[in-house]
Amino acid sequence: MKRIKFFVKFIIFLLGLWIIISFKTQESYYNKNNIIWYQDLVLNKSMFKMRPPDENRPELAMISCGVNYDYEIRDNLVLCLKVFALMDYSKSWMKDSSKLIIMHERTHFDISELYARIIRRRLSELLNNKIKSNEKIQ
16 A cells, blocks of 8 residues: 555656656756856845836745756666756846845745755656566555
8 A cells, every 4th residue: 555655646746747847948047047056056136137027016026946957868868867956047036135035035946956856866766766667566
């Protein structure tokens, strides 16, 4: 019974991953408007390049970030799979650049990195044969 529950959760995870990455284009992060998350990154107002859409909106800032992926294939074999959090400068905006607002937006970016780590861990478990495709499900 535990294996069935695990298998169902795993299938749901893969479907979720597919939904997340299917809306991203492979080349979208290779430009000057994006930055990949790293621990010591310090956000500042100049990184929020989009003009606020409406001055009457109650939001003070919006960061465009999410989980992306990249892979390398040679001879029909996936050699390298990378999953990472990414911020898009050109789709992020800020009206108030106070330290509190910047820290709040950084937390959104940190949450994206948290989910990238979860996905990397689950993929690592899969690739390290924690789940055997030929194993009979009881």
